[in-house]
Amino acid sequence: MEWQREWKPLALMVVVFLAVYHLPVGIPRFDNAIQEALELVRWYAREHVLLCLIPAFFIAGAIAVFVSQASVLKYLGAGANKVLAYGVASVSGTVLAVCSCTVLPLFAGIYRMGAGLGPAAAFLYAGPAINVLAIVLTARVLGAEMGIARAVAAIAFSIVIGLAMHWIFRKEEQEKQLAQAAQPQVESSRPLWQNALFFGAMIGILVFANWGGGEGGGFWSLVAAYRWWLTSLLALLLGIMLMFWFGLPKGQVLLAGAPALVLALVFPSQPTLAFIAGFIGLSLLLGRREDENGTWFKESWDFAKQILPLLLLGVLVAGLLLGRPGQEGLIPSEWVSRAVGDNSLGANFFASLVGAFMYFATLTEIPILQGLIGNGMHKGPALALLLAGPALSLPNMLVIRSLIGTLKTVIFIALVVVMATISGLLYGALF
C-alpha cells in the first residue's frame, strides 16, 4: 500500500470512528444541544429566509450588475485624490464586497496599483462588515441598533486604521512605484436617478416586509399595520420600472405579477404567499433572459447558492454550541458570561482577539453572535467581535502577509484588535 498517500484517509477514518464511538448520545447536555441546533435552524428558516434573505439576495445581485464598479474604482486608482480615496474605500464595501472572495483581490489591487496602503487597509477593514447582506441580516437578527452600530463603527474606524497604516509606513509609500491598473470602461444603460429609485424600491420592499413591532403605538405601529400595503405599492412601482426602464416585455411583467396579485386577494391573511409568488414570478421573468436582467438573476442565484449552505451549517454549529437565546448548548452559559459578560476592557479585548483569528464564513458570524448574546455576552464585546471577526481570520492573515509583508500585517492586526476593542467599549457604555 502507498502509505504516503493513504495515511490521510486512514487518519480521517480513525478520527471519525473515535468521535462516533464516544458519541455522547443520552447525556442530557448533548441531547439538548442537538435539539437546540434543530430548533435554531427551524427558527431561521421560518423567520429569516423568505422575507429577509431572498429579497436581500436580489438586491445584492442587482448591485453587482447595475452599479458600475468602474465608477467606484476610479476613486481608488493610482491617480485618485488621496482624501477622497479614504472616504470611498471605507464605504465602497457596500457595492464592491458583496462576495467575500472579492475583498482580498481588491485589497491587493488598491495596494499595488491604486491609491496605496492606507485606502487598501481601510477597504479591507470595512468591506466585509458593510456589505448589504451582512447589514440586513445583522439588523434583522441582532436588532437595528446593532446593525447600524456595526456599519457606522466599521466605516469610521476603517478611516482611522487606514490613516494610521499610511502614516506608519509613509516613507515606503512615497518610494513605491505605482503601476496603473487598467480601468474597465462600463457604459451605464440608464441615468443615475432611475437606478437610485430602483434600489430604493427594492430596499423599501425588504424593510417594510420585515417591519416588526406593532406595540407601543405611534409611527412604528402605524407602519407595522400598513406594512403589506406599503410593500405591495413598492412592488407595483418596481414592476413599472422594470417595464419602462429595464426594457422587459410589458406583457411578461404583468404575467409575472398576476399570481402574486391573485394570491394577495384570495388569501389576504397570508401575505407571505403573495410575497413568495412575486419573487417566483420575478425569477421566471429574469431567469431565461440573456441581457443584463438575466445577469441580475444569475448573480442573485450565485449569492444564494454560495451563502445559504454555509449559513445553514453556521446556524447548526451555533445552535449546537450555544443554543437558542435563553437556552444552553454544549458550552455552559457561565463560561460565556465569565469571559465576555461585562463591558470591561478585558472582555472587549478578548472578543476582538478571538474574532480576529477565528474564521467566519460569510454571514455565519451572526448566528454565532446571537448564541453568544443569548448566553450572556454583553453588547460591547459583541460589537467588538462583529468588527474584528469578518475582517480578519488566520487564513486571510497569511494571504495578507504574502501581499504586504510580516511587519505591516502584524501592525494591521494590532490596529484592528485595538480599534474593535475601543468600539466595543464605547458601544457597550453608550447603549
Add this chain to the structure above:
Amino acid sequence: MEIKVCGPDCAKCHETERVVREALDEAGVTAQVVKVSDFNEIAKLGVFTTPAVVIDGQIKCSGKTPTKKEVMAWIGG
C-alpha cells in the same frame, strides 16, 4: 492564444474557468488556459476585481463571470 483566468479559489472563479473551457471546446479553438490564483500575480496583470479573464495580456472582463457567448466573441469562435 493564452487565456488567463484570474481569481482565488472561489465558486465564481471556478465557474469562470469552466465557462472558458466549454466555450473553447464548442468553438473548436485551441488555447492555453492558465488559472492565476496568486494575488500578486493578479495585481500585476492590472486586474482589480475577480474573477477576471485576460486574453493575450488584454483584460476582457473583470468582476464577473462572463457568459459563454461573450467568451466565444473574444476567442473569435
